Amino acid sequence: MRRHFLSVDDLSPTELADLLALAGRVKSEPGDYTTAMAGKAVALIFEKPSTRTRVSFEIAVVSAGGHPVVLSGQELQLGRGETIEDTGRVLSRYVDAIVLRTFEQERLEILARAASVPVVNSLSDFEHPCQCLADLLTVIEHRGPLAGKTLTYLGDGNNVAHSLLLGGAKSGMRVRCATPPGFEPIPQVVRRAEEIAAESGGAIEIVHDPVEAATGADVLYTDVWASMGQEAEADERALVFPIFQLNQKLVDAADDDVLVLHCLPAHRGQEITGEVIDGPHSAVWDQAENRMHTQKALLLRLFGLA
Ligand code: CP
Ligand code: NVA
Numbered sequence: 001m002r003r004h005f006l007s008v009d010d011l012s013p014t015e016l017a018d019l020l021a022l023a024g025r026v027k028s029e030p031g032d033y034t035t036a037m038a039g040k041a042v043a044l045i046f047e048k049p050s051t052r053t054r055v056s057f058e059i060a061v062v063s064a065g066g067h068p069v070v071l072s073g074q075e076l077q078l079g080r081g082e083t084i085e086d087t088g089r090v091l092s093r094y095v096d097a098i099v100l101r102t103f104e105q106e107r108l109e110i111l112a113r114a115a116s117v118p119v120v121n122s123l124s125d126f127e128h129p130c131q132c133l134a135d136l137l138t139v140i141e142h143r144g145p146l147a148g149k150t151l152t153y154l155g156d157g158n159n160v161a162h163s164l165l166l167g168g169a170k171s172g173m174r175v176r177c178a179t180p181p182g183f184e185p186i187p188q189v190v191r192r193a194e195e196i197a198a199e200s201g202g203a204i205e206i207v208h209d210p211v212e213a214a215t216g217a218d219v220l221y222t223d224v225w226a227s228m229g230q231e232a233e234a235d236e237r238a239l240v241f242p243i244f245q246l247n248q249k250l251v252d253a254a255d256d257d258v259l260v261l262h263c264l265p266a267h268r269g270q271e272i273t274g275e276v277i278d279g280p281h282s283a284v285w286d287q288a289e290n291r292m293h294t295q296k297a298l299l300l301r302l303f304g305l306a
Contacts, residue, residue: 001301004112006105006121008129008166009192013200016136016170022306023137023290023297030063033296036305037066041095044122047073047102048228052264052291053122053130057099060296069095073102088115097302103229118302125159125229131263132163133294136171138287139219142259147172147201152217152254154178154210154244155271156237157185160223160263165189165204169196174203178213180240210243214250220281221261222246222271238270246272251281261287 002010011019026033042061046054054070061068073079078087088111091098097118100108105126112119121129139146151168153161157179165185168175175193177185184190184206193204207213214220225241226234251258260272260282268274277284300306 003302004119005129005298005302006108006112006119007127008132008163008170009196010129011170013170013172013196016167019133019297019301020137020140020294022301023133023294024140026297026300026306027137027290027293033064033300033306035065036300037061037064037303040066040097040299040303042066042068042097042099042299043091043095044068044070044099045073045076045078045101046071046122047078047100048123050101050122052288053101056288056291057122057295060292060299063292064296064300066096066299084111085114087111088119092116097299120298120302123159125227127163127166128159128263129163129167130291130295130298131160132167133298134287134290135164135221135261135263136167137290137294138261138283139259141286141290142283143218143257148174149218150174150176150216150255151219151221152176152178152213154213154220154222154246154250155241156183156223156225156227157206158223158227161185162189164221165193166196169193169200169202169204172197172200172202174205176205176207176213176217178207178210178244180244181208183237183240210250211253214253217254217258219259219261220246220250220254223263224265224267225271241271245270246276248273248275248279251276251279257281259283264288 058068099120101122105124
């Protein structure tokens, strides 16, 4: 396994499957891991808001006997202009891993080059790989093996969509991404996901018709229409996204047993209806819980402890 986890593409298909299996064990036998990270400190740096990532990482580390240090970018000297490289060099002398939520992916890459400890992407504008681990574990728990399943992502071709394209492709899934024209996932990610899918037996489809995309899907997934940092575009986006709303009509078009996922936070009445997120197909709370188990498994792997 690579030293850092900046993208889902840092894991081979086998490493991804093994990591998800470890996360399943970590979840079912938490007592086996209570001291697994004893003596390990993890810095968690947030340059954007967070509820799930912050708390799930903190509790993942504590429940394995490690020590999390949660920091906001603003309270660090980073907020006053100290470089990300120098921050990485210094933190590497104190902690055993650095988890960063930030804007540009490049910032994570710079940090990873400067740090002498593993760096984890806990969301950038480009990817949300830790989210994808929890998403895939949730599908496995609720619907069994991933290969051959169709996951339809509706809405903005954003960070979450990018990680799902890569992770779904690595798992042999058919990933359909239905977006308004102009909001597709970036071509570089689509090409890479297609390459992976060609090897794994998966498939990638980028489409613009939400009903067609939902038809027959095993999993329906959506995320906010305007991500963190895009708040100024929210009104403009709200004009083009409504037909991609994950509502009962799209649930009805999907497989009878369709699983509904959302990375959260959700804007009920926008990208998803209250009826669907609270409905019988939804597994969003399990999905949120799985952030904790998958991230514990990830850190254990990066530390070479499991
Ligand atoms: N899904 C997710 O990353 O949530 P937070 O922004 O609350 O961490
Ligand atoms: N795409 C969203 C995900 C939030 C967890 C964002 O970047 O704001």
